[in-house]
Amino acid sequence: xxxVAIVYHSGFGHTxxxxxxxxxGVQAVPGVRASLIPVAEAEARAAELDAADAxxxxxxxxxxxxxxEFAAFKDWTSKRWMAGAWKNxxxxxxxxxxxxxxxxxxxxxxxxxxxMQHGMVWVGLGLxxxxxxxxxxxEDLNRVGASIGAMAQANGDQGVEGIAASDFRTFxxxxxxxxxxxxxxxxxxxxxxx
Amino acid sequence: xxxVAIVYHSGFGHTxxxxxxxxxGVQAVPGVRASLIPVAEAEARAAELDAADAxxxxxxxxxxxxxxEFAAFKDWTSKRWMAGAWKNxxxxxxxxxxxxxxxxxxxxxxxxxxxMQHGMVWVGLGLxxxxxxxxxxxEDLNRVGASIGAMAQANGDQGVEGIAASDFRTFxxxxxxxxxxxxxxxxxxxxxxx
Amino acid sequence: xxxVAIVYHSGFGHTxxxxxxxxxGVQAVPGVRASLIPVAEAEARAAELDAADAxxxxxxxxxxxxxxEFAAFKDWTSKRWMAGAWKNxxxxxxxxxxxxxxxxxxxxxxxxxxxMQHGMVWVGLGLxxxxxxxxxxxEDLNRVGASIGAMAQANGDQGVEGIAASDFRTFxxxxxxxxxxxxxxxxxxxxxxx
Amino acid sequence: xxxVAIVYHSGFGHTxxxxxxxxxGVQAVPGVRASLIPVAEAEARAAELDAADAxxxxxxxxxxxxxxEFAAFKDWTSKRWMAGAWKNxxxxxxxxxxxxxxxxxxxxxxxxxxxMQHGMVWVGLGLxxxxxxxxxxxEDLNRVGASIGAMAQANGDQGVEGIAASDFRTFxxxxxxxxxxxxxxxxxxxxxxx
Numbered sequence: 001x002x003x004v005a006i007v008y009h010s011g012f013g014h015t016x017x018x019x020x021x022x023x024x025g026v027q028a029v030p031g032v033r034a035s036l037i038p039v040a041e042a043e044a045r046a047a048e049l050d051a052a053d054a055x056x057x058x059x060x061x062x063x064x065x066x067x068x069e070f071a072a073f074k075d076w077t078s079k080r081w082m083a084g085a086w087k088n089x090x091x092x093x094x095x096x097x098x099x100x101x102x103x104x105x106x107x108x109x110x111x112x113x114x115x116m117q118h119g120m121v122w123v124g125l126g127l128x129x130x131x132x133x134x135x136x137x138x139e140d141l142n143r144v145g146a147s148i149g150a151m152a153q154a155n156g157d158q159g160v161e162g163i164a165a166s167d168f169r170t171f172x173x174x175x176x177x178x179x180x181x182x183x184x185x186x187x188x189x190x191x192x193x194x
Numbered sequence: 195x196x197x198v199a200i201v202y203h204s205g206f207g208h209t210x211x212x213x214x215x216x217x218x219g220v221q222a223v224p225g226v227r228a229s230l231i232p233v234a235e236a237e238a239r240a241a242e243l244d245a246a247d248a249x250x251x252x253x254x255x256x257x258x259x260x261x262x263e264f265a266a267f268k269d270w271t272s273k274r275w276m277a278g279a280w281k282n283x284x285x286x287x288x289x290x291x292x293x294x295x296x297x298x299x300x301x302x303x304x305x306x307x308x309x310m311q312h313g314m315v316w317v318g319l320g321l322x323x324x325x326x327x328x329x330x331x332x333e334d335l336n337r338v339g340a341s342i343g344a345m346a347q348a349n350g351d352q353g354v355e356g357i358a359a360s361d362f363r364t365f366x367x368x369x370x371x372x373x374x375x376x377x378x379x380x381x382x383x384x385x386x387x388x
Numbered sequence: 389x390x391x392v393a394i395v396y397h398s399g400f401g402h403t404x405x406x407x408x409x410x411x412x413g414v415q416a417v418p419g420v421r422a423s424l425i426p427v428a429e430a431e432a433r434a435a436e437l438d439a440a441d442a443x444x445x446x447x448x449x450x451x452x453x454x455x456x457e458f459a460a461f462k463d464w465t466s467k468r469w470m471a472g473a474w475k476n477x478x479x480x481x482x483x484x485x486x487x488x489x490x491x492x493x494x495x496x497x498x499x500x501x502x503x504m505q506h507g508m509v510w511v512g513l514g515l516x517x518x519x520x521x522x523x524x525x526x527e528d529l530n531r532v533g534a535s536i537g538a539m540a541q542a543n544g545d546q547g548v549e550g551i552a553a554s555d556f557r558t559f560x561x562x563x564x565x566x567x568x569x570x571x572x573x574x575x576x577x578x579x580x581x582x
Numbered sequence: 583x584x585x586v587a588i589v590y591h592s593g594f595g596h597t598x599x600x601x602x603x604x605x606x607g608v609q610a611v612p613g614v615r616a617s618l619i620p621v622a623e624a625e626a627r628a629a630e631l632d633a634a635d636a637x638x639x640x641x642x643x644x645x646x647x648x649x650x651e652f653a654a655f656k657d658w659t660s661k662r663w664m665a666g667a668w669k670n671x672x673x674x675x676x677x678x679x680x681x682x683x684x685x686x687x688x689x690x691x692x693x694x695x696x697x698m699q700h701g702m703v704w705v706g707l708g709l710x711x712x713x714x715x716x717x718x719x720x721e722d723l724n725r726v727g728a729s730i731g732a733m734a735q736a737n738g739d740q741g742v743e744g745i746a747a748s749d750f751r752t753f754x755x756x757x758x759x760x761x762x763x764x765x766x767x768x769x770x771x772x773x774x775x776x
Contacts, residue, residue: 116491
């Protein structure tokens with residue numbers, strides 16, 4: 001059984017709903033199990049994180065970067081780094097904010113950098129996004145046009161209902177992609193480079 | 195007279211049209227003059243660049259970063275760097291691509307990094323962007339939701355006519371902002387820190 | 389009187405010592421006053437931040453980005469953003485970590501992005517750094533080779549005594565540069581672009 | 583047979599020498615073959631690139647980002663992107679410059695962003711770097727302290743002889759790591775997410 005853990009912080013429910021979409025994408029792949037871990041539970045559930053084949057990290061974008069709650073999780077992971085516990089696992093990331101660009105790429109770069117410090121291998125979104133006028137509708141997968149990870153947009157005065165159906169499908173696609181990659185990458189350890 | 199030079203590369207005309215919008219914003223400020231300099235003319239017009247109070251850099255986003263033509267200009271600027279010719283001038287940047295996010299932030303970070311290597315002072319877009327459902331229309335200034343500089347979106351199969359009127363107004367606002375900042379910053383040299 | 393506030397988080401004392409070096413650089417400029425504000429005091433001292441002509445932000449680099457404590461400050465600034473309280477102020481940043489590169493650039497990009505969201509104007513380090521073998525000594529200003537802001541390096545098992553004298557002088561130079569820029573930029577408000 | 587192509591631009595010979603170190607690390611892994619492809623030959627050797635299991639990209643850092651020559655290669659890859667030719671291949675990156683930090687992280691972020699646009703999977707350096715005073719010597723692997731890819735430093739007035747032996751060993755380690763990952767990742771296609 002391949003396992004994928006989705007570690008996320010959600011301030012107002014958007015990121016939680018998106019994390020659930022990622023999980024349902026993961027579970028759509030035969031032989032792969034998803035677990036959802038709010039950052040507040042990460043320390044208590046460290047063994048689950050250490051046992052996972054892939055970790056998918058999610059944070060809202062607040063003032064152009066990861067939330068303070070996600071940052072507290074990030075700092076805590078230095079203990080896992082000391083132990084080399086996540087080396088060579090797969091990693092991926094997602095975020096949401098109220099604007100189209102909204103500096104969400106900065107958030108994903110931080111998450112990717114965290115994964116790189118841990119020696120993980122990064123799986124991006126892998127979807128081209130709509131770019132022609134015939135395709136550029138709200139129904140497109142990856143309508144925001146992200147590459148490093150998944151991005152959702154919801155207006156600042158709306159709750160989860162403000163997230164487009166296509167964004168949920170995009171996040172499911174990320175979960176499916178990471179699950180397939182984790183199956184392929186399997187469990188044989190990569191020899192330590194050194 | 196305060197002068198602002200806009201140095202840009204345009205592959206298919208979008209960035210040229212947007213550079214012209216920036217220039218018209220600059221010229222809307224009394225006492226400030228704009229000059230448009232395609233990157234292919236930068237070497238020949240180096241004296242204009244050296245004499246300007248502010249430089250605004252523009253490049254399309256190709257495969258997630260500045261175009262090769264803009265990169266050639268960037269590399270050429272090492273000669274201006276050696277001479278310290280642009281130290282303490284103001285700088286700003288803009289880009290466009292076919293998608294909402296489309297890694298345009300990466301392009302602006304490169305342009306900002308170039309300006310920082312030259313010891314310039316960076317003026318961002320300074321517009322909050324639409325983030326509520328009442329405001330989130332195509333008519334909003336900064337509808338893409340950028341902060342470091344100005345971003346435009348036009349579908350991949352459209353020419354200049356695919357750029358929204360609000361994007362043109364956003365780029366004019368960037369020009370106006372830099373022109374006002376340049377007037378304020380004026381010409382007295384900042385003492386060298388060292 | 390021009391005022392510069394230095395807002396910082398320090399986990400083990402390095403960033404505090406570096407913040408003090410920045411402050412002494414600020415105070416070396418006639419007519420400019422520095423105040424040091426640990427992030428834990430930022431909310432209580434919000435009026436000081438709002439009144440400052442320039443804000444210099446400092447955070448250690450933990451796991452490749454700003455610390456959780458600095459991120460909590462960042463998230464809190466959304467209230468100042470709503471009020472447009474810091475628009476057009478000058479901004480700058482600094483960080484330290486145990487390695488030469490150590491993803492410190494990622495930390496400075498986050499801090500710069502925060503400043504851009506607030507509509508501030510960014511002042512980089514403005515020092516070329518040593519790059520030739522004759523100059524490449526521990527005595528060089530900007531020996532780490534940073535551009536966006538100031539970077540210090542101290543070995544992971546050393547306290548403040550592990551920071552090189554040249555790093556302290558580099559951080560003083562950043563303070564001096566921002567103080568000079570704030571004097572020049574003065575207090576006249578930039579017209580709102582919109 | 584697993585194959586890894588190393589695509590690089592070298593201005594003054596440093597990046598070429600480092601690319602050769604990467605290649606020797608690749609070839610040290612049984613069953614994996616390395617090919618060195620200067621960017622000027624990329625178009626003519628496109629079939630080799632398309633056939634490789636992993637691509638490792640290398641560029642010097644000029645004025646804080648990839649060189650113009652590497653950027654021309656990047657823009658050319660839009661043809662491979664249209665064909666989806668590199669989707670799900672492994673990718674990695676390396677760079678060098680005259681300073682310790684020297685904005686090399688910006689270069690690696692551009693290269694990583696390019697790989698993400700192609701839907702590739704990113705393998706970082708995976709070496710912790712020296713961070714304590716007992717270890718912080720010129721003999722350390724990853725002495726520059728990079729995470730996203732490999733970074734070398736050589737003084738601006740030195741040729742290839744200015745690159746430390748430990749940098750060459752670090753670049754070999756990157757080659758070995760990517761070769762091992764490519765063997766593990768093998769050739770079975772990942773189902774398209776969509």
